[in-house]
Amino acid sequence: MENKEIVIVHKTSVSDYPPLLAFIRYLNKNNYKIHLILGFEKGNLIEELNSLCYKVHLTDIKPSSNKFLYWLTIRNTFWKIINKNQYQEKLIWIPSADTTLALGKKLLSLNYVLNLYELFDYAPRYLKGLEKYAKNAKLVICSNLDRANILRVWWKLPTTPEVILNKPYSDISERNLPLTDELLKLLEPVKDKKKIIYQGVLFPERELDGICRCINQSEDFALIIMGKETEYLKKLKIICPSIIHIPFVAPPYHLHVTSHADIGILTYDHSSLNNIFCAPNKVWEFSNFGIPMIGNDIPGLINTIDANRMGECIDFNREDRVSKTLHSILENYTEYSRNAKLFYSSYNYDHELDQIMQKL
Structure with a gap:
C-alpha cells in the first residue's frame, strides 16, 4: 500500500471491539495516517484514539431502540463526514457488518475493505445483505481460517478471505497488574x-x-x-x-x-x-x-x-x-x-x- 492513509468507519465504539484497537495500534506504529469516523466511545479510550489517529470524528450517536431511525442517522451523518473530507477518494476500512449495511449501496462505488468479526449464520438477513459488499470489496477479512473458508463457500467468492487473528497489539504481559x-x-x-x-x-x-x-x-x-x-x-x-x-x-x-x-x-x-x-x-x-x-x-x-x-x-x-x-x-x-x-x-x-x- 503506497499511500499510507486509511479511513476507518465504525458505527459503535472501539472499546467493544478489541481486535479493532489492535489494528489501529498496528497502523499507528507503521506510520499510517488514520482517519476514524466513530459512533461513540466509552471510558478513557478516546484519549488513546486521539493520540493514535490523525483525526477522530466522534459523532456521539448512541444505539437506539428505533433501529431504522438509528441507522438512518448513522448513514446521513457518516456520509456527510465522508463527503466533506473527501474520504471517498481514500481507502475505507469497515470493521463491522452493521456499519456496512447502515452505509448502504453508495459504498459499492468506493475502494473499501470489509473486515468481518462474525459469521452471521444466526442472522440470515445480514448474511444475504452482506454478500454484494463482500463480492465488491478490495479485500474481505475474517478472524480465523474456518470462517474465511465458510464465507467463501456461502458467497461463492473467487478467493478465500484474508485472516487477521484476534491477537491484542499490546506488550502488557506481567501477572498481577495493579488494580484500582x-x-x-x-x-x-x-x-x-x-x-x-x-x-x-x-x-x-x-x-x-x-x-x-x-x-x-x-x-x-x-x-x-x-x-x-x-x-x-x-x-x-x-x-x-x-x-x-x-x-x-x-x-x-x-x-x-x-x-x-x-x-x-x-x-x-x-x-x-x-x-x-x-x-x-x-x-x-x-x-x-x-x-x-x-x-x-x-x-x-x-x-x-x-x-x-x-x-x-x-x-x-x-x-x-x-x-x-x-x-x-x-x-x-x-x-x-x-x-x-x-x-x-x-x-x-x-x-x-x-x-x-x-x-x-
Whole structure:
C-alpha cells in the first residue's frame, strides 16, 4: 500500500471491539495516517484514539431502540463526514457488518475493505445483505481460517478471505497488574483461592450453570465473572452465591483484572456455526499471561486450546468432568502455562498484517 492513509468507519465504539484497537495500534506504529469516523466511545479510550489517529470524528450517536431511525442517522451523518473530507477518494476500512449495511449501496462505488468479526449464520438477513459488499470489496477479512473458508463457500467468492487473528497489539504481559482500590476490595475475599475467570457476554447459551455448581461445592476455587449484569447472571448467583462479579471494564484496562486469574473459562453453545467456529479474543488474552484454559467441546476451542495443549476442552454440562478438569489443570499447570505463552508468540501480528496491507 503506497499511500499510507486509511479511513476507518465504525458505527459503535472501539472499546467493544478489541481486535479493532489492535489494528489501529498496528497502523499507528507503521506510520499510517488514520482517519476514524466513530459512533461513540466509552471510558478513557478516546484519549488513546486521539493520540493514535490523525483525526477522530466522534459523532456521539448512541444505539437506539428505533433501529431504522438509528441507522438512518448513522448513514446521513457518516456520509456527510465522508463527503466533506473527501474520504471517498481514500481507502475505507469497515470493521463491522452493521456499519456496512447502515452505509448502504453508495459504498459499492468506493475502494473499501470489509473486515468481518462474525459469521452471521444466526442472522440470515445480514448474511444475504452482506454478500454484494463482500463480492465488491478490495479485500474481505475474517478472524480465523474456518470462517474465511465458510464465507467463501456461502458467497461463492473467487478467493478465500484474508485472516487477521484476534491477537491484542499490546506488550502488557506481567501477572498481577495493579488494580484500582475498588477492584482490589472486590477480589480481597478470594486472594488465597485459585481464581477462575469468565469474561464476556452473560446469556444462557454460555452454559455456565455446571461450572457454578462445581465451584459452589469447592473450597479451593473462586469464580470471577466480568461482564454486564443480566438475568442469567442473577440465576448463576443463586447457584453460586460466592461469584465475584466485575461489571464492564473498558479495554485495555480489563486485562489488569485478567492478569490476576489462574484459569480462564471459554464456552459457546452449539446454536450456530459462528459459535462452534469461534475466534475468541479471550484465547489471546489468557495465553498472553500464560493462563491455562478450560473450553467446551466445540471445534473452535478444540483446535486452539486442546491442539496447543494450553488447557482442556470438555462438556460443561457434565459436572463430574468439570471438577476433574479443574484439578487436572492444576496438576499440569506449568506445562499448560508454558504452552499458552508459546501459542501467544506463535502469531506475528506485524508480519501477517504487513503481508495483507501489501495487497492493497
